[in-house]
Amino acid sequence: MDTVPLAWFLLLSAVLFGLGVAGFVFRRNIITVFMSIELMLNAVNLSFIAFASRLGQVDGQVFAFFVMVVAAAEAAVGLAIILTVFRNRATLQIDELDSLKN
Amino acid sequence: MATAIFLIFAALAVICGLNVVLRRHPIASALWLIGVMVSLAVLYGLLGAHFLAAAQVIVYAGAIMVLFVMVIMLVNAGAEQSSTASRMASFLGLPLLAGLLAVLGYVLWRAAPLAAAAKPKGTARDVGLALFQTYLLPFEITSILVLIAILGAVVLAYREKD
Amino acid sequence: MNPYLLMVIKAGLVMGALLAALLYLQWVERKVIAHIQLRLGPYRVGPHGLLQPVADTLKLLIKEDLLAPHVNRFLYLLAPFLAVTLALISISVIPFGPQIEVAGVRTWMQLTDLNVGVLFVLAISSLTVYGIVLAGWSSNSKYPLLGGLRSAAQMVGYELPLGMAVAAPLLLAGTLSLREIVLSQQQFYGGIFPGWNIFRLPFPQVISFIIFMIAAFAETNRLPFDLPEAENELVAGFHTEYSSLKFASFFMAEYANMITVCAMATVLFLGGWLPLFPVEYGSSYVPSVALALAGGLLLYHGLPPAFRRDRLSLPAFGAAALALAVVFLIPAVQALLAPLFWSLAKTGLLLFVFIWVRGTLPRLRYDQLMRFTWTFLFPVGVLNLMATGLVVALRA
Numbered sequence: 274m275d276t277v278p279l280a281w282f283l284l285l286s287a288v289l290f291g292l293g294v295a296g297f298v299f300r301r302n303i304i305t306v307f308m309s310i311e312l313m314l315n316a317v318n319l320s321f322i323a324f325a326s327r328l329g330q331v332d333g334q335v336f337a338f339f340v341m342v343v344a345a346a347e348a349a350v351g352l353a354i355i356l357t358v359f360r361n362r363a364t365l366q367i368d369e370l371d372s373l374k375n
Numbered sequence: 376m377a378t379a380i381f382l383i384f385a386a387l388a389v390i391c392g393l394n395v396v397l398r399r400h401p402i403a404s405a406l407w408l409i410g411v412m413v414s415l416a417v418l419y420g421l422l423g424a425h426f427l428a429a430a431q432v433i434v435y436a437g438a439i440m441v442l443f444v445m446v447i448m449l450v451n452a453g454a455e456q457s458s459t460a461s462r463m464a465s466f467l468g469l470p471l472l473a474g475l476l477a478v479l480g481y482v483l484w485r486a487a488p489l490a491a492a493a494k495p496k497g498t499a500r501d502v503g504l505a506l507f508q509t510y511l512l513p514f515e516i517t518s519i520l521v522l523i524a525i526l527g528a529v530v531l532a533y534r535e536k537d
Numbered sequence: 538m539n540p541y542l543l544m545v546i547k548a549g550l551v552m553g554a555l556l557a558a559l560l561y562l563q564w565v566e567r568k569v570i571a572h573i574q575l576r577l578g579p580y581r582v583g584p585h586g587l588l589q590p591v592a593d594t595l596k597l598l599i600k601e602d603l604l605a606p607h608v609n610r611f612l613y614l615l616a617p618f619l620a621v622t623l624a625l626i627s628i629s630v631i632p633f634g635p636q637i638e639v640a641g642v643r644t645w646m647q648l649t650d651l652n653v654g655v656l657f658v659l660a661i662s663s664l665t666v667y668g669i670v671l672a673g674w675s676s677n678s679k680y681p682l683l684g685g686l687r688s689a690a691q692m693v694g695y696e697l698p699l700g701m702a703v704a705a706p707l708l709l710a711g712t713l714s715l716r717e718i719v720l721s722q723q724q725f726y727g728g729i730f731p732g733w734n735i736f737r738l739p740f741p742q743v744i745s746f747i748i749f750m751i752a753a754f755a756e757t758n759r760l761p762f763d764l765p766e767a768e769n770e771l772v773a774g775f776h777t778e779y780s781s782l783k784f785a786s787f788f789m790a791e792y793a794n795m796i797t798v799c800a801m802a803t804v805l806f807l808g809g810w811l812p813l814f815p816v817e818y819g820s821s822y823v824p825s826v827a828l829a830l831a832g833g834l835l836l837y838h839g840l841p842p843a844f845r846r847d848r849l850s851l852p853a854f855g856a857a858a859l860a861l862a863v864v865f866l867i868p869a870v871q872a873l874l875a876p877l878f879w880s881l882a883k884t885g886l887l888l889f890v891f892i893w894v895r896g897t898l899p900r901l902r903y904d905q906l907m908r909f910t911w912t913f914l915f916p917v918g919v920l921n922l923m924a925t926g927l928v929v930a931l932r933a
Contacts, residue, residue, distance in 0.1 A: 276377060277377055277378055277381045277421070280483055280484050281381065281385070282381075282418070282422070283483040284480050284483055284484065285385045285388065285389070285418075287476060287479040287480060287483060288389055288392075288476060288480075289388060289389070289392050289411070291472055291475060291476045291479070292389075292392040292393060292395070292396050293392075293396075294472070294475075295396055295468075295469075295472050296395060296396035298468065299396070299468060300396065302401055302452075304401045304404075304405075304443070304446070304447060304450075305395075305396075305401050305404050307443075308395060308401075308404055308405060308408050308443065309395070309396065311408065311435075311439070312392060312395055312396075312408065312411060315411060315412060315415055315435070318415070318431075319415055319418065319419075322419050322422055322424045322427060323422060325422075325424065325497075326422040326423050326424065326497070329496065330496070331496045331497070331501045331502055331504075331505045332505065332509075332510075334424050334426070334427050334497060334501075334502055334505075335502060335505045335506055335509075335510050337424075337427055338427060338430065338502065338506070339510075339513060339517055341430060341431070341434050341435060342434075342517045342520070342521060343517070343520065344435070344439065345434060345435075345438065345439050345521070345524075346520055346521050346523075346524030347524070348439045348442060348443070349442065349524050349525065349527075349528040350524050350527045350528050350531070352442055352443065352446045352528075353527065353528040353529075353531035353532040354531055355446065355450075356446060356449070356450065356531075356532050357531050357532065359450050359452070360534075364452070365401075365450065365452045402674070406612075406671075409667070425651070425652060425653045426653055426656070428653075429653045429656035429657060429659070429660050430656070432660035432663070432664065433656065433659055433660045433663050436660075436663075436664060437660060437663025437664055437666070437696075438663065438693065438696075441663075441666050441667070441670070441689060441693055444667075444670055444674075444689075445670070445686060445689055445690070448670075448674055448682070448685075448686060449686070498652055498653070499652075499653060499656075499713050
């Protein structure tokens with residue numbers, strides 16, 4: 274079984290990270306922005322695990338595990354914030370969330 | 376064989392990622408994001424990280440994305456309207472992104488070590504040993520972090536019973 | 538033999554058996570619930586209603602396949618497909634027997650053994666939420682949406698106690714591979730008492746088994762936790778807008794999930810294919826004895842039957858059971874099929890418990906259900922896991 278070169282995994286990780294950045298910067302719906310953040314975190318996880326595999330260590334996988342846990346915590350709190358924002362402003366477009374008081 | 380699997384699932388991951396960013400309705404983006412996560416789980420399995428592949432599906436695709444999907448359904452805000460952002464940003468944005476990717480890709484291609492791995496370790500035993508021996512303190516602190524996140528989410532989303 | 542060909546044959550056998558089991562599990566359920574309610578159940582279509590599932594399948598296939606205009610078409614079509622596919626996948630890591638040798642080919646009675654087999658089954662079960670949630674959302678109508686969201690919250694809420702209940706016997710077995718878990722239960726205490734995880738000596742996993750079964754009822758949306766598809770509360774819950782084959786797919790998925798969950802409970806807690814007492818004391822003859830008893834019972838009821846309709850069928854089935862009992866006396870057949878018999882008997886027993894509970898208990902209201910998991914089942918699961926861990930650590 275031939276092994277896949279490390280550079281290919283890193284390239285895929287870079288492409289996914291770039292897509293995440295594009296979503297984060299260009300999209301107007303706050304939930305989609307949040308999902309682009311998750312896409313970036315996944316891309317970084319792929320890098321960690323690719324390096325862990327190439328170096329024969331398990332530390333990269335442990336870091337990826339922590340990234341997953343922190344992403345879960347962040348998703349929970351972030352979605353709670355989004356729900357509260359929606360209840361108060363009735364909109365999810367970040368263009369319209371531009372003043373502190375209504 | 377490994378190359379074929381990598382190419383198929385990498386292409387799948389990129390297509391799903393593109394759809395996450397390009398679709399108008401957030402629920403479509405969420406479903407394509409689940410596709411990204413499952414393809415990445417397959418790639419983790421290819422790299423020998425079996426435990427993390429399963430954890431990716433259980434935690435990310437099976438719990439976090441369910442949370443996203445449920446919030447989108449509860450909020451039910453509908454598809455996104457097109458923005459009134461500056462046209463300069465729209466013109467420059469995509470070419471700059473392509474440039475960033477080209478530079479990143481070039482640097483990674485030249486600099487990545489091509490040495491084959493020692494036997495990759497990724498079973499639950501290896502990850503578990505590392506988590507409970509070398510990384511015990513971060514592990515315990517992350518559990519406190521999750522507890523704080525749960526409390527925060529409950530406090531933020533709490534509605535007074537009126 | 539070419540390993541790919543072997544894999545294709547095994548996959549064909551397992552999937553064929555699973556689909557046949559799905560079909561006839563529905564017959565068994567209707568019969569058992571009917572007898573609990575002192576009536577007969579399907580009786581007219583074929584001998585004792587045995588052709589009823591075939592009739593039902595034909596009916597569902599030729600029913601009008603509605604595609605209402607107000608549904609979100611892609612998701613509407615994706616949801617039943619996803620539900621059925623995921624339900625059928627997780628059976629592929631469950632071991633049904635030890636390594637056997639048939640016609641010179643040596644293979645395990647298991648499609649594939651992953652070294653994270655338990656996590657694989659948990660992962661697939663957490664993805665099954667999507668089939669229901671997407672069905673509810675795509676129907677663009679209030680009853681399915683409510684049913685879908687409730688079911689999603691219920692399944693996510695009961696996944697945690699399920700995980701805790703699964704983690705406790707893993708501490709005793711020390712491995713995540715399902716085959717190794719069964720092999721770790723191979724000892725007999727005092728030469729005769731089985732060392733299944735539910736009886737395993739440092740800490741018998743009785744509490745884990747009970748928590749697993751309760752969480753399994755909730756994960757498969759069965760009574761007493763079936764509010765999401767409750768016929769009398771929510772019209773029909775998340776599958777209101779579905780008809781014909783897509784509707785049938787959801788039911789197939791539910792029964793397949795039931796079979797998977799019972800097979801997991803058998804492997805994790807009841808010792809998989811291991812017999813109740815050692816082979817030296819004659820446990821290989823138990824299949825013959827059981828089949829002979831069944832045949833005897835059928836002949837006793839059949840030889841003057843209570844209804845004239847059963848003149849031929851009951852004695853015929855009795856004779857068939859006796860013939861099978863004789864076949865099971867052959868040592869070659871015993872060596873091959875006795876472990877399979879034990880595995881299927883235990884799974885069948887748990888499925889009977891599922892059906893029995895459905896016919897007996899009332900439905901839990903949604904808030905009662907959620908309160909039950911978060912304030913009772915999950916803490917008990919955590920305490921059980923801690924106690925098991927403490928006992929294992931102190932013993933080592």
